[in-house]
Amino acid sequence: PQFYRKSNLRGPPDVGKMLGGEEDKDPEAEKEKEEERQEALRQQEEERKAKYAKMEAEREVLRQGIRDKYGLKKKEEAEAEAQAAMDAASEGSLTRPKKAVPSGCGDEDEEEESIMDTVMKFLPGPLQDMLKK
Known part of the structure; x- marks a missing residue:
């Protein structure tokens, strides 16, 4: 019969492509699509940045x-004014202001007293009496 002929069973030439067969790939067309996609991404990023810059400017107006x-x-x-005040205060003097001296860097007398107290704790009673006098 006629309907079993090979030419009739194949169907239209695009059926193979629809079923996932080989496609004719055009490298220039794919390259062009990729460039368009990259350009769209860049444009979206610029719009997003512009939107957030505008929002931040509005917030700064409110803050001000x-x-x-x-x-x-x-x-x-x-902070700049505080630093300028610290510089001006220490400019004419030979010593730094108290705030500028880090803890533990000055007043050696206090450290010596604490060392002596520590030593006294470990000495026996009669020696402590002798050293206290």
Whole structure:
């Protein structure tokens, strides 16, 4: 019969492609699609950055309004002024101000007393009496 002929069983030429067979791949077309995708990603990233920059600018306007209302300073400005005050205070003197001296770096007398107290704890009673006098 006619319907068993080989040509009729194959079907249209695109059936193989639809079922996952070999496709004609055009390297330039794929390259072009990849470039378009990369460009779209770059554009989305730029839009996102612009959106967040705008939001941050609006927030900064609000922050500045609060600073003006309550007489506050920006953190960076406050730190810079504190550093300038420390420099000005220590500029004319030979010694640094008390705040600038780290703990444990000054006043050796206190350390010696604490060492003597420690030694006294380990000495027997008669020796402690002799050293106290």
